Amino acid sequence: MKKGVMCIWLLLLLLNVTGEKLYAQTKLTSKRTNPINEINNRNKKVADSLFNLGSKYQDRQAYKESLHLLEASLKLYQLISDGKKIGDCFNYIAITYYYQGNYSKAVDSFEKSAKLFNKIGYTKGYASALNNIGSVYNGQGNYLKALDYYRRAALTFGRMGDNESFAVATNNIGLIYARGKDFRNAMKYYTQSLSVYRKLNNQERITHALNAIGKLYVQEKEYVKAFNNLEKTLQIADERKDRQLQIMALSSLGELFYEQSDYTQALPYYTRCLAYSNQIGSLQYQSESEIAIGTIMHHLGRSKVAVDKCHYGLNLAQKLGSISVKKSGCDCLYQSYKALGNTRQALYYFEQTNTLDDSLNLTETANQVMNMEFQKQQLVDSIAYVKKEHAIQLKHKEEVQQQEKQRNKIILSLGFILLVAAGLGWQLNYVRKSRAALKIEKDRSEALLLNILPEEIAEELKEKGHVDAREYNLVSILFTDFKSFTQTAEQMSPQSLVEEIHTCFKAFDLIVGKYQIEKIKTIGDAYMAAGGIPYTDERSLKNIVLAGLEMQEFMIKRAAENRADGRPAFDMRLGIHTGPIVAGIVGVKKFQYDVWGDTVNTASRMESSGLIGKVNISETFYEFIKQEECFSFEYRGQVHAKGKGDMGMYFVEKAA
Template sequence: MSRVWYYFFISFLFLFQKGITACAQDQAMADSLVKVYESGEYEDEFSLLYEIAISQAKPEDVLYYADILIEKASSRDTVEIYLVNGYLQKGNGYKLQGKYSEALEAYFHAVELAQRFKLEERVGVLFISIGDTFTANKKFENAEKYYEQGIQAIRDSNDSLHLASALLNDGERYFYKKEFSKAMLRLEEAKPIFSKLNHERGLAYALGNLGMVYSELQKNELAKENLNNAIEILNTKEDNYANSVYYLYLAKIDLKENDFEHALNNAQKSLNLAENYSLMKETADASQMLFELHNQVGDRDSALFYHLKYIAARDSVRNLQVVEEIAEKAKDFEVNQKQMQIDLANQKNRNQKIMIFTTAIALIFIGILAAVLYRNNSFIRKTNQIIENERSKSDHLLKNILPEETVNELKEFGRVNAKRFDAVSVMFTDFKNFTSNAEHLAPEDLVKSLDYYFSYFDQIVDKYKLEKIKTLGDSYMCASGLPFPQEDHAERIVLAAMEMFRFVEKAKQIEDEKRIHFDMRIGISSGPVVAGIVGSKKFAYDIWGDTVNCASRMEYYSGIGKINITEYTHELIKDKFLFSDRGEIYVKNKGKMKMYFVEGIVDSEQSEVELSSRESD
C-alpha cells in the first residue's frame, strides 16, 4: 500500500482524554452514556456530553454531540474548558470525514479560545491535532512546525499519556516521507510509556504501527507478529478503526508470500470493518486490494465487483476544497451570465425607444438625451466618489486592526499566511484590582476609563513603532520587531513600558469621579513568535509561541509599578538600562526562570537621541 492513511484515524484517538482510564471511540460505552443523557439523570451535563463525543465511533455522531456541547457551553461563563473541548471534538469529527479545511478551522478556533481563557495545557494538545491534520493532507512543512511546538509543550507539562500520543502521531510524518527509521524511534519511545500507564489501546496502536513499519522494511515475520498482537488487543476493546488497516497490511504480507487464501480473508475483514463504520478511504483501499487478489486468481466477476466498489469509494473522498472551488466558480459564472442577459435585454429596450423617439422627434430627443447623459455622468461621478470615500474608510479601519503589510497581503491574495519572526519582544500590562473596582462603577464609566488609558497606550505604541496585538479585559498586549524586523526591539518596548507607567502615575493626579485610578504591572519577554490572522469573517491579527507565554508569565510575576523581564531580554538591553536581579523564581509549567526588574535608564538623554536617530534612518 503506497499511502499510509492509518494515521488519519489514530491521530486523535488518545489526545483528548481526561485520564488513563478514559476510553476513546468505545461504541459500547458511547451507547451507554447516550442512554444516561437521554434519561436526564446526571449531575454534570458538560462532562457527560464530552465523554459521549470522545467515545463515538462514527464521525457524524462525534459532530452531533460536539455541536451540542458547544451550544451548551457557549451559554455559560464557567465552563470554558468544555467550549474548547467541544471545538476540539468538532475538528476530530471533520478530520474523520476527510474534511481537513473544516477540521483546521475548528482546531484554530479552539486554540484561540484556549489562549483567551489561559488554558495553556490544552494548547499543546491542539497543536498536535493541527499537525495531524496537516499531515493527513500531506502538508508536511506545516505539520512539522505544529508537532514540534505541541510535543515540547506536552513534555513541559509532564503529561505522559498525551506525550505518548503525540509521539505516536508524529511518526506519521516520517512514515509518509518513508523515513521509517525515524518513525520507528518515535514508536519505540511511545510504546513503553503506554505500557507503564497500562493503556492497552495505546500499546496496541504502537505495536500495530511498528508492524506497518516492519512491513515497509520487508521484515514480514516481525510485521505479522506486531500486527496480530495489536489486532488481538483491539478486538477485546471493540476498536475496529485500526483493525481495518491492520488486516489490510496482513493481506499485503500474505500476498507477498503467495498465500492467497489468507490474503483474501484478511482483505475481506478489512473491507467489512471499513464499510460498517462508513470509512471511505479504508473502503477504497480494501476494495482495491480485493480487486487485485481476485484478478490474480482469475475470478473476473468478483474482480470487476470490487473494482467498481473501489471507484465509488475513491470518488467520494475527492478533495472537497477543489469541489467547492469549482462549485463557486460555476455559481459565479451563472450569475454573470444572467446579469449579461439582463443587461442585453435592457439595452435592447433602450435601443428600441431611442429609435422610436429619434424617428418622431429627433431634435427634441437630442436635447433630452444630452440632459440625461449629463445627469447620468454626474450621478456616476458622485457615486464613484462615494465609493472611493467608503473604500478609503474601510482601508483605514482595516489598517487600524491589522498591520499594513498584512492588509496588503490580504487584499492581494485574499488570505494571509502565518509567518515566523525570530527576534520579537512581547509586552503584557495588567491593572491591579480591576475586577473589584469595576463592581462599583457603571459599565459606561468602566469602558470610558479603559478607553482613556488604552487610547494613550496606542499613542505610545505608535511613537516607538510597536505593533498593538489586542486587549483582553484590562490587559493590553503589544509587540516590537514585527511585521518588520527591528534590531532594537527590546529597547523600544522597554522605553514604551516606562512611558506607560509615567502616564498611569500622571493620571492619578487628575481628579475625576467617573474614572478609575489604577496601579499597573508589566511583563516583557523576547524571542521567536509565529504571527498571522485568525478567523475568516472578523479578522484578528495575533501571535503565538513560547515567547508570548513567557511574557504573560512575566506580567503575572511582576510587581506593582514594575517592569519584569526575562533573562534573554536582559541580555539584549543590559547596557542600556538599570536593573535589580530578582534571581530564579518558580513558574508554573516552566520551572525556575531568572527574572529582572527594570529600574531606570543608564543614560536617558543619550538613549532618546539614539532612538530618534534610528527612527529618522
Template sequence: MGIAEYCTTKLSRKKSIAPLFAVFLFLTGSIWSQNTLDSLNGAWKNKALPDSVRADALLEYINEGAFNSAPDSALVLANELCQFTKKINYSTGTVDALDLKGYVLFRSGNYPEALVSYKEGLSLAEEIDYKIGAAEILLKTGYIYHDNEDVINALKNYERSLKIYEEIGDLEGISAIYNEFGSIYFGRGNHEKALDYYLKGIAIHKEMDNEMANSSQYVNIGNVYLDTEEYSKALEYYQKALAIDEKKEDKLGIAASLSGMGIVFYNQGNTEQALDYLERSLKIAKSINDLQGSTSYLLSMSDIYLDQENYSKVIQLTKESLSLAKQVGDLGGQEYSYENLYEAYRGLGKTNEALTYYEEMIAISDSIKSEETAIKLQQMEFSKKAVQDSLIQVEKDTEMRMRHQVEVQEKDKNRNIAIAGALISLILAIGFFIRWRYVRKSRAIIEKEKNRSENLLLNILPAEIAEELKEKGEAAARDFDLVSILFTDFKGFTEKSAELSAAELIGEINHCFKAFDHICEKYGIEKIKTIGDAYMAAGGIPLPSDDAVDQTILAALEMQDYMTQRFTEKESTDGFTFKMRLGIHTGPVVAGIVGVKKFQYDIWGDTVNTASRMESSGAVGQVNISQYTYELVKDNPLFTFTHRGKINAKGKGEVDMWFVEKL
C-alpha cells in the same frame, strides 16, 4: 484532562485512501489503579454525598475504566450520567456527560449520533458560558470531520476551540490542537509542517513537566518518519510512545505504537515480526471495540499477505476490514478493501469476482463526480418539464377565452349582428395570434433545452453510446480486444495542495486538463474521466481503429510537450504548474455504462490496472509504455524507443518497460 489524536498509518501509502485517525483520552501523569476505580464507583453509589460529587465520580469512572475496557457499558453509563445531571440541574455536569457520550459513540463508529450529542452539549455550554466544556466539544467535533476527510469543517471547529483555549490559558488544549494541525499537514504530505506542529505540542508538555501526555505526538512523529522511510527514527519514536502508554495502561495508544512498529519491521524485511506486532494491535483493538483501528490493522496485514501472494489470507482479512469500514462509513477504507480483493481474486485467476470488486472500487472513487452529473441532468429535466407545463397552460387559457366569447355572443343576440361578428372575429384573431406566439416561443424554448440536454449528454458519453442510450434506454457493455489506455499524474500535487488556495490549484489543473481534452479530440481518442489530479483516456473505443495505438502515443507525447513548455514558461514568471508522469498499456477491456442512474461511460479490466502501473512506474517528462504496446508500434518510423529493462510494478512483479519519443 485533555484530548490527543493518533494518526494511524496503513502499510501502503500509494493507494487513494482517506487517512484513518484513532482518537483517545489520555491521562496527565497518573496511573489509575483498580482501587481508584473502585473508589470512584463507590462514590457514585454513595447517596450521602452531594449529587454533583457523585456525578463527577461517575464521569471519571467511565473515562478511566469502562471507556477503555468495556465500550458498550461505557455508553450505558454515559446515558445514565446524562439523565442524572439533567435531573439534578447540574449544567456543567450535563455538558461533560454529553461530551463523553459523544466520544464513546464516535469511538464505536456512530458518527451521526455522536454529532447529535456534541451539538446538544455545545449549545448548553455556550448558554451557561462554560468555556472549557465548549472547547473540548469543538475539538472532538473536529475529529469527526477530520476522520471523514472534511478538512474545512474540521479546521473551523479546531480554530474555534483553539481561540477558547488561548483565551483561558489552557496549555493542554492548545497542545491538542497543534497535534491536529500536524495531522492535517501529514495527511497532505507536508512532513516539515507536520513535524513542526507535533514538536510544538511536545514543547508545551515539557514546559508543564508532563511527559506522559506526549505519547500521541511520539506516535505521529513515528508515522512521519515511516512515511519518509527513515525507519530507525520511526522505531525510536514508536518505542517512546509505547513505554508511556504501557505505564498508563492505555490500550488505544499501545495498539497504535505496536502497529507502527510492525510496519517498520516489514519495511526492514522482517515479515514474521511485522505480522506478530500487527496481530497484537488487532487483538487489542477488538478487545476495546475500536472499529477504526481494527480496519487499519486488518488492511496492513492484508497488504503483507498480498505481497506474499497468499491470496486466501488476503480475502479473509480484507472481507473483515470491508465489513468494519462499512459500519463506520469509511469510504476510503472500503475503496482500499475493494482494491485488495480485486488484486487477490485476480491473482487466483477468478476474473469474474475480480471484476466485481474492481467495479465496486471505481464506483466509490467516482461517487462524488457522478453525483454532480446526476444533479445537472435532474436540473435540465426539471427545466424542460417546466417549459412543457407552461405550454399546456397557454393552450388552456386560449380555449377558455374562446368559450367565453361564444357565451358573450349568445347573450348579445339582439345587438347588431355585423358589429358583434366583427368584434368576435377580432377577438378570435387576437386570441389565435396570442396562442400562436406563445406556442412558437414555448417550442423554441423546448428545442433549445433539448439541444442543451443532448450537448451535455454528448459531453458525458461518446456519440455512439449516447445515440444507443436515447434509442433503447440503455447501452450494452461491449468487449474490445485492443484498446490503448493512457494515464497521467502530476508530481508534487499533494505538496502544492497544502501551499496554495483551492482556486489557484483547481485553476491550474483545469487549464492543463482543457489542453489535454483538445489533444484527445485532435488524435481521436476518448477521454474517460479525471480522478483528482489524474487524467485517463483510451484509444480504440467506442469504435475500433487500426491506428489507435499510434494515435494514443502521439497524443501522449503532445501532452508531455505541453506540460514541459508550460513548466518552463511558469518558471520564468515565478508562477507554478506541475511536472507529469504518463504511462500507456494496450490490451482487452470491457466498456459500457452500468445501471440506469448517475451513468458514466467507463472501462474495466486488467489492462486498466496495468496502464496505471505504467504511469506510477514512469518518470517525469517521459512517456512510459509496456512491452506489449512496444511490440505493436516498434516498426513505426515516427517513434524512437529506449529500453528501461525490467521494472518492478506493484502487483505485477518485474515487467519490461520502454520510454518512447518522437523522431
C-alpha cells in the same frame, strides 16, 4: 500503510471533571427542608456517582458499560438542569462512541456538548468539543472539515492561555499538514506540542506526539528515526498498560515495516493490534488491522486468505463510515482478485477504489493547507498576542478605542474580501468538480481502450493517433474451432446459440488473462489468441499450451453437462504453431489489433488437422517446448495439412 491503509491517531480532549469531589448538600439553617431541593440533591449525588464510574470504565476501555452509566447520569443531570454536567456527559458519551467507531453519533453528541458549553459560557468545554469534532472528521477522512474545527479550537485555547490544550489542538493541525504532504510545517507543530507535554510531564500526550513524529518520519522514508520514536511510543504504552496507546503504537510500527516491504516484520505488529482492538471493541482499528493483514497476505502470495480478511475489514469499514479505510479495503480486494485471476471482481473493486479516492479530496486538502500562512501565524502567536493586547487595553484606553474603530473598518474590508473569495471559491469548486467528472470519463475511456488493445499499443495510439506495424520473430498462435458447428447450431434457438458461444468465449477470455496471453479476435465460432506480444516473454510458449489444455478441459466438461441435460453440445479442436508474424491495427472505424503471416495460416491448419478434445501442435512448436517436464507428447507422424502438404504434428497433454 501506503495508499491510506492506516489512519492517524486522533488526540481527543477530556475535560478534567472525573476526579472532582462534588457535594450536593449543605448545612441547613432551618429544621424544615424543601422536598424539591432534597430530590435534586439526591439526584445529583447519584448522577455524580454514575458519571465518575462511567468515566472510569471509559479509561479501562470498557465502552459498553461506560456508555450505559453515562447515559443514566445524563438523564439525572437533565432532571436537575445542571448545564455544566450535561455538557460533560455529552462530551464523554461522544468519546465513547468515537472509540467504538460510531462516528455519526459521536459528532451529534459533541455538537450538543459544544452548543451547551457555548450557551453557558464555559469556554474550555466549548473549545474541547470543537477539537473533538475535528478528530471525528479526521477519522472519517474529511480533512477539510477536520482542519476547520481544529483551527477554531486552537484559536479559542490560545485566547484562554491554556497551553496544554493549545498544544493538543496544534498537534492535530500538524496531522492535517502531514496529510497535505507539508512535512516541514507538520514537524514544526509536532515538536512544539512535544515540548509543552514534556514540560508538563504528561506521558500520555508525550506518547501521542512521539507517535505522530514517528509516522511523519515514515512518510519521509527516514526509517531509523521513525523506529526510534515508535519503539519509545510502544514502550511507554506497555508500561502504562493502556490498550488505546498500545493499539496506536502497534499500528504505526506495522505501517513502518510495511512501507519497507518487510511484510514478515509488519505482520506480528498488526496481529497484536487486531487482538487488542477486538478486546476493547475499537471498530476503527479492527477494520484497519483486518485490511492491513489481508494486504500483507496478498504480498506474501496468499491471496485467498487476503480476500477473506479484506472482505471482513471492508464490512467493518462500511459500518464505520470511514472513506479512507473503505478505499484501503477495496484496493486490497482489487489486488487480491487480480492475483487470483478473477478479473470481474478485480475490475469491480478497482472502480470502487477510484470512486473512493475521488471522495477523499486529498489534493484539495493540500491546496487548502498551503494557503493557510496567515492563519498559521495567527495560531502560533495567539497567546502572546492576547497578552499584549490586554496590557495595552489597561494602559491606553483611548488608543484601544481608536484601535476598535480601525478594527471595524478592517472587519468591513475583510467582509468584502470574504464575499469575493466566496465567489471565487464557488467558481474554483465548480471547475474542480468539472475536472473530476472529466477525469472519471477519461479513466472509463482508457479502461475500455485497454479492454480492446494491449497496453503498449493503446499508449502508442493515444500518443501518435496511429500504430506502426511491428515484426516479431517468435510468437505462438492458438486457434480453436467448434466441430460440426452448423449442424449443432441448427438444433438451437438463435438466443440459446449466442448464449452458449458467449459462455464458452467468456471462459476462454478468463483463461488467456490468467496465463497472460493476448486475445486477438473471434471469427464466428473460432477463437484466436497469441503469446509473446506485444512483449517477448520466454514463459509464453509454456503458458499458451497450459491455456489450450484448460480450454479443452472446460469444453469437455461443458459438453458433458449439456448432454446430461438433453441440450446440444459443441466439441472443439485446438491447434498451436509458433514463428514470425507482423502485428498492427487496420482501419479507422471499429479498429482492431491483428496479426498476419504464414505462422497464422499454419496455426489454423494445426487446428483443422487436430482431433476434438486434443491440443494439436506443430513439430516446430514441439522443438521449443519438448524440455518442459510438465507436458507429455504423442507423435502423430506426418499429417497432411491443406495448402501445406505433409507436416509433423504432436498431441500434447499434462504429464501424469
